[in-house]
Amino acid sequence: MSQALTIENLVKVYQSGKTALKGINLSIAEGDFFALLGPNGAGKSTLIGIVSSLVTKTSGSVRVFGHSIDDDILKAKQLIGIVPQEFNFNIFNKAIDVVVTQAGYYGVPYRQAKEQAEDCLQQLGLWEKRNDVVRALSGGMKRRLMIARSLVHKPKLLILDEPTAGVDIELRRSLWVYLEKLNEQGLTILLTTHYLEEVEILCENVAIIDNGEILVEKSVHSLLGDLTGETLILNVDSILPEAPKLEHFACRLISPDSLEVDLIEPQTVNDLFQALDAAGIRILSLRNKFNRLEELFIRLTGHTVEDTP
Amino acid sequence: MINWVALKTIVRKECIRIFRIWPQTLLPPAITMSLYFVIFGHVIGSRIGLVDGYNYIQFIAPGLVMMTVILNAYANVSASFFSAKFTHSVQELMVAPVSEWTILLGYTLGGVIRALVVGAVVLLVASFFTHVPIHHFFSMLAILLISAWLFALAGFFNALFANTFDDISIVPNFVLTPLTYLGGVFYSIQALPPAWRVVAHFNPVLYLMSGFRYGMLGVADVSPWIGLFISIAASIFFAVLCYVLLKRGKGLRT
Numbered sequence: 398m399s400q401a402l403t404i405e406n407l408v409k410v411y412q413s414g415k416t417a418l419k420g421i422n423l424s425i426a427e428g429d430f431f432a433l434l435g436p437n438g439a440g441k442s443t444l445i446g447i448v449s450s451l452v453t454k455t456s457g458s459v460r461v462f463g464h465s466i467d468d469d470i471l472k473a474k475q476l477i478g479i480v481p482q483e484f485n486f487n488i489f490n491k492a493i494d495v496v497v498t499q500a501g502y503y504g505v506p507y508r509q510a511k512e513q514a515e516d517c518l519q520q521l522g523l524w525e526k527r528n529d530v531v532r533a534l535s536g537g538m539k540r541r542l543m544i545a546r547s548l549v550h551k552p553k554l555l556i557l558d559e560p561t562a563g564v565d566i567e568l569r570r571s572l573w574v575y576l577e578k579l580n581e582q583g584l585t586i587l588l589t590t591h592y593l594e595e596v597e598i599l600c601e602n603v604a605i606i607d608n609g610e611i612l613v614e615k616s617v618h619s620l621l622g623d624l625t626g627e628t629l630i631l632n633v634d635s636i637l638p639e640a641p642k643l644e645h646f647a648c649r650l651i652s653p654d655s656l657e658v659d660l661i662e663p664q665t666v667n668d669l670f671q672a673l674d675a676a677g678i679r680i681l682s683l684r685n686k687f688n689r690l691e692e693l694f695i696r697l698t699g700h701t702v703e704d705t706p
Numbered sequence: 707m708i709n710w711v712a713l714k715t716i717v718r719k720e721c722i723r724i725f726r727i728w729p730q731t732l733l734p735p736a737i738t739m740s741l742y743f744v745i746f747g748h749v750i751g752s753r754i755g756l757v758d759g760y761n762y763i764q765f766i767a768p769g770l771v772m773m774t775v776i777l778n779a780y781a782n783v784s785a786s787f788f789s790a791k792f793t794h795s796v797q798e799l800m801v802a803p804v805s806e807w808t809i810l811l812g813y814t815l816g817g818v819i820r821a822l823v824v825g826a827v828v829l830l831v832a833s834f835f836t837h838v839p840i841h842h843f844f845s846m847l848a849i850l851l852i853s854a855w856l857f858a859l860a861g862f863f864n865a866l867f868a869n870t871f872d873d874i875s876i877v878p879n880f881v882l883t884p885l886t887y888l889g890g891v892f893y894s895i896q897a898l899p900p901a902w903r904v905v906a907h908f909n910p911v912l913y914l915m916s917g918f919r920y921g922m923l924g925v926a927d928v929s930p931w932i933g934l935f936i937s938i939a940a941s942i943f944f945a946v947l948c949y950v951l952l953k954r955g956k957g958l959r960t
Contacts, residue, residue, distance in 0.1 A: 411960065446960070449801045453959045471707075471803035479801050485794035494722070501715025502802035546798070 720816025817858030846921025
């Protein structure tokens with residue numbers, strides 16, 4: 398299978414002297430649904446900015462379906478659709494004009510651009526709003542309009558920079574379904590997100606980036622297989638004056654009727670229940686403190702995904 | 707390399723913008739120039755008599771057209787491209803496979819189109835006040851087009867460097883307007899004292915005004931060929947400069 402995106406030794410040093418990327422290597426196969434995960438300031442947007450020509454790299458190479466952004470930038474750009482993190486519309490333009498104009502920039506003739514724009518707006522539920530100016534659209538509609546705009550020239554690689562940030566749950570889930578459908582149709586997708594649940598549900602492969610470096614790059618399935626423990630929150634049926642001292646388990650009292658317990662392989666939930674039962678503590682309910690990917694993320698980076706270093 | 711579909715798209719977008727905001731782009735020149743013709747041409751001009759063989763209102767008409775063309779070509783491109791930078795909608799172009807020449811040509815053609823439309827509006831307004839002679843149509847058209855493109859390029863150059871809306875109003879207010887007023891819109895430089903006549907020759911707008919006046923009236927303070935040569939040379943200079951800056955991503959890429 399050919400590579401949709403190949404990044405080698407990518408370095409970005411801003412004029413301020415800040416090194417945003419420290420020699421990144423990354424490879425995304427054609428047809429992949431790939432997540433780039435990292436806290437704010439990790440270098441995700443810089444990396445995406447370089448691939449989409451909004452940021453100038455300091456050194457290294459980037460190839461999009463084999464086309465180098467140094468030697469063959471126009472062909473590389475033709476294959477990419479980009480959904481940036483921030484809205485970047487002329488807010489006085491009509492929704493339909495935003496999409497048709499973008500198609501024109503990609504060389505799609507006007508009549509064909511109108512047909513393709515209609516198709517994209519229909520699919521994203523914006524056709525009824527086509528004659529509304531952008532500033533009159535809600536946040537969720539603007540987000541969908543950015544996706545329609547990125548798809549109108551039929552790219553082979555779609556880059557989404559936190560596309561569901563600030564979007565309500567209903568819209569987020571409908572976007573997930575839409576993105577999954579696009580991926581099933583053969584579109585390669587590179588996604589950055591804060592929502593680890595999103596990665597777990599949508600993505601096949603993931604790279605975790607922190608402080609300008611890729612910490613790990615592997616399949617989501619394999620990464621989750623690396624998880625050797627989890628933290629559970631237990632609600633108990635009595636008021637506890639202090640955390641119980643259990644052999645083999647570290648317990649922390651987080652409120653008089655709830656405990657936090659680390660479970661480390663090969664320990665099982667049954668082992669924990671038996672230990673608590675022996676201590677005379679009955680469990681009413683339990684849940685994971687983090688989802689599994691978040692647990693891994695914290696272990697790898699030392700902070701949560703929403704932390705700003 | 708020019709991407710023709712993208713070029714047409716940029717020009718169409720610019721034209722839609724010009725006509726969508728016509729109270730800002732097309733109406734003010736019509737009103738301002740009508741006032742110029744009424745006050746300077748009709749009221750004051752009737753007391754001035756003939757200048758270079760023409761009544762005063764006829765004499766100032768070419769200057770007013772050229773002044774409008776220069777200011778509008780500049781303002782259109784600087785405002786449109788800077789707005790695109792300001793709202794980040796310029797990223798729509800930057801991520802697309804559009805060459806630097808296509809972007810430059812598209813935006814500056816937008817400026818030229820607006821300049822020609824408002825130039826035509828001013829000529830139309832002038833025709834309500836006086837007979838508008840045209841002696842050398844192609845000379846007039848050539849110098850009009852190249853001057854419009856030159857100042858559209860200069861506006862683009864300004865927009866690349868601008869960080870605030872104030873930055874795109876400084877040059878029109880403090881450089882272009884004085885130069886156009888002093889470039890012989892309302893007088894022949896032959897009327898100036900000798901020392902000031904020499905100084906006036908350092909004003910590049912004088913050559914454009916003279917060239918255009920030659921096209922309309924057949925008279926000029928300086929050779930029209932100098933005006934054409936200056937505008938072509940300056941246009942090439944600004945075009946190459948803007949291309950290099952765009953290629954480097956000046957004001958656009960971090």
